[in-house]
Amino acid sequence: MMTIKKQPLTEKQKDVLEAFQEFTKTHDYSPTMRELKEVLKTNRAWKDKSISSIQACLRGMRAKGYIKTMSKSKKSRKLQLA
Numbered sequence: 001m002m003t004i005k006k007q008p009l010t011e012k013q014k015d016v017l018e019a020f021q022e023f024t025k026t027h028d029y030s031p032t033m034r035e036l037k038e039v040l041k042t043n044r045a046w047k048d049k050s051i052s053s054i055q056a057c058l059r060g061m062r063a064k065g066y067i068k069t070m071s072k073s074k075k076s077r078k079l080q081l082a
Helices: 010-025 033-040 051-064
Strands: 065-067 080-081
Touching: 010 033, 010 051, 033 080, 051 065
Parallel strands: none
Antiparallel strands: 065 080
16 A cells, blocks of 8 residues: 655644644534634744635645545534644
């Protein structure tokens, strides 16, 4: 069986992934964008960032295979770790 190596994450994507994992571990469900922003605001680099910055990181993480969409539903909690 061949193992596919994922592309490396940027520093900001790593921050978002860690926040995503932290929230999911604590709450047993995926965070909304606002919940991710709340977790990230303790990180100095993310203090004044917008939700669109988080969305851009999530799109990149999805493209690199780190997270995936659970369904085509319009629910805000549709992402999970890959």
